[in-house]
Amino acid sequence: MIDREVLDLDFDAYLGRVAELTDDVLIPAEAEMVEAGEVPGHVMETLARTGLFAISIPRRLGGLQWNMAQQVRLTMEFTRASCVYRSRFASVVGLCSQAILDHGTEQQHKRMLPGMAAGELITAFALTEPDAGSDAGSLTTTARRAGGGWVIDGHKRYITNAHWADEFLLFARTGTVEEGAAGVSAFLVPRRSPGLETRLATRMNGHAEGPVAEIILTGVEVDGSALLGDTLGGGFAAALRGINHARLHVAATCVGQATRMLEETAAHLLERRQFGAPLADLGAVQADLGRCFADLEAARALTVAAADSFDSGTVPRHRITAAKLFASEMASRVGDRCVQLLGGEGIVGDHPVPRMWRDVRALRIYEGSSPVHERNLGRAVTRQVGACGSLPDTYRVTGRRAA
Ligand SMILES: Cc1cc2nc3c(=O)[nH]c(=O)nc-3n(C[C@H](O)[C@H](O)[C@H](O)COP(=O)(O)OP(=O)(O)OC[C@H]3O[C@@H](n4cnc5c(N)ncnc54)[C@H](O)[C@@H]3O)c2cc1C
The missing domain is CATH 2.40.110.10 (Butyryl-CoA Dehydrogenase, subunit A, domain 2)
Structure with missing residues (x-):
């Protein structure tokens, strides 16, 4: 059940609430989760009470009805914590709820979506x-x-x-x-x-x-x-509706995960001293961090742009694919560099970065693996240029939008 007061929050207040949840509950509970081998029950209850199962579901069906740009911002925030938390409600939020909403009957909406929004009906x-x-x-x-x-x-x-x-x-x-x-x-x-x-x-x-x-x-x-x-x-159209929604959430998840990995690593480098000074003072280390930051910001911008296009009309599936592809590859690249910068701590012990680095590897495989996305984007490019001379889902300087 979603807390009553959450339903009354405007978006900025809700985003603040989710940021607090991330810092005060989700990140501190990671150790307990790892120890237990599953997301603790009290955390699942908190996720439901905070409305995270409900972010994409319409208000009339018990949800919070944030638009895609808002969902992406929320996701970037709560995925500074382990992406395993997200996986426990992701199948409800992006994949199933949107397929049911766009392809189900009114009766199916009423039977399923309020319970899903409340976190009481897991799909x-x-x-x-x-x-x-x-x-x-x-x-x-x-x-x-x-x-x-x-x-x-x-x-x-x-x-x-x-x-x-x-x-x-x-x-x-x-x-x-x-x-x-x-x-x-x-x-x-x-x-x-x-x-x-x-x-x-x-x-x-x-x-x-x-x-x-x-x-x-x-x-x-x-x-x-x-x-x-x-x-x-009509099953495949429904599947794609859910998948396209979920791919943008995955792209945002990669941004959240890379943000945390980079922050944790930079904090370590400021503390860890070798050659008489913090490792963060070394030019080569700074350059590595700089590359990671630029990579992260590129993925963030691409994901936000795809979410904005999503909110402005038709589902921009090629832009979504590009965002998912780039962001998931980025998260692995950033994770790999961060593990390197941690040295032995990246391999031995309980540091969160190597755990997150292992977790983000899967994001290059599910919701379509990277090589399949590359192939599909390449095909779309040649097909579209062959048909009308312009790239898919791209706005031209003239303002003319390709079909
Ligand atoms: C953690 C996790 C969670 C998942 N959750 C779900 C879920 O909730 N629901 C669900 O239905 N599925 C889920 N999946 C399945 C996921 O969608 C599939 O793993 C994915 O589609 C790839 O299929 P596959 O694993 O059978 O790999 P395969 O199809 O065997 O492909 C293996 C590899 O071959 C290459 N390849 C394959 N085809 C091509 C091509 N055309 N061009 C170029 N290279 C290619 C790619 O490198 C690919 O990674 C999940 C998977 C994981 C790992």
């Missing part, structure tokens, strides 16, 4: 399969009609929050394999459905306290109202 986004990762459109989980409902069979893997979810937004083939992505529909599948089993990943390399899980579906029966929206074959 997970179940697209990836053992044989359908980057090529998600080739998924083979099936949903076939049975009476007025559906029977679902298949296997999902790498699903964030599957272990904790009350309900899955799950993508299954209702058409033929030849139809590819056009034959995929989305379903709302309760976790307690007979025939549905989840298996937690036994080991994570990064994101250790927020493990993914598999979902095995054997003859899972759902009723007719489980189909998202009322049209068959």
Whole structure:
């Protein structure tokens, strides 16, 4: 349940509240989280009470309804703390809520979104399969009609929050394999459905306290109202709606993570003395920090620009892809340099930077891996220039916007 007073805060006051939460609760609780191997229950309650599950959901459905530029600023703030916290509500906020909002029926909105905003109904986004990762459109989980409902069979893997979810937004083939992505529909599948089993990943390399899980579906029966929206074959469009939202949040997460890594590292370099002076006094070290800062600021600017375009109309998917690609690569580069600057402390002991460096590695893989984004952007560039001579999602000097 969101605290009553949070609902009355204007954006700047809410941002301040989230900054305080980050500094006073989330960062100090990291050690407890690492020790426990999971996000502590009291932190999950605080995240819900502060409204972090609700940032993208409309007010009429119990959410806070911040626009994308505001969501991105909030994300940059709370992801100065471990990005594992974000992963515990990310599947609700960006991925599932936006797909349900734009593609679900009014009845589905009312049934799902208020509970999701309150942090009381946890959803997970179940697209990836053992044989359908980057090529998600080739998924083979099936949903076939049975009476007025559906029977679902298949296997999902790498699903964030599957272990904790009350309900899955799950993508299954209702058409033929030849139809590819056009034959995929989305379903709302309760976790307690007979025939549905989840298996937690036994080991994570990064994101250790927020493990993914598999979902095995054997003859899972759902009723007719489980189909998202009322049209068959719209599953992939719904998935992309959620994914495009989430990619911008991932880009903002990378900015938050790199900010913290850089601040922690600079603080260490001011204290650590070698050759009779703080390491921060060495020109080579300063140059390294300068490169990191410039990299970080470039990612911040790109992410904010993509969020602004998002708020001004259609989803600028190429700009979003560029922001996600650049910011996730930036966070790894910055993390790697910071670990180097920490020396042995970057490898031995409990310093937060190496943990964050391992965590951000995954951000170059989920929500589309970097090489796939590079390929897709390259294709969009040649296709668009071939068609009308201009770059995709780019504003020309004349003010003419490319299609
Ligand atoms: C921590 C984590 C959380 C996740 N959460 C979710 C979730 O909540 N829901 C969900 O549905 N999925 C989730 N995923 C899955 C994620 O989306 C996939 O891992 C990702 O799409 C890549 O698929 P794959 O792992 O099968 O890699 P593969 O498809 O096997 O690709 C492996 C590598 O091959 C290269 N490659 C593949 N295709 C191309 C191409 N066309 N061009 C160039 N290079 C290519 C890339 O380097 C790629 O990284 C999560 C994954 C992780 C690691």
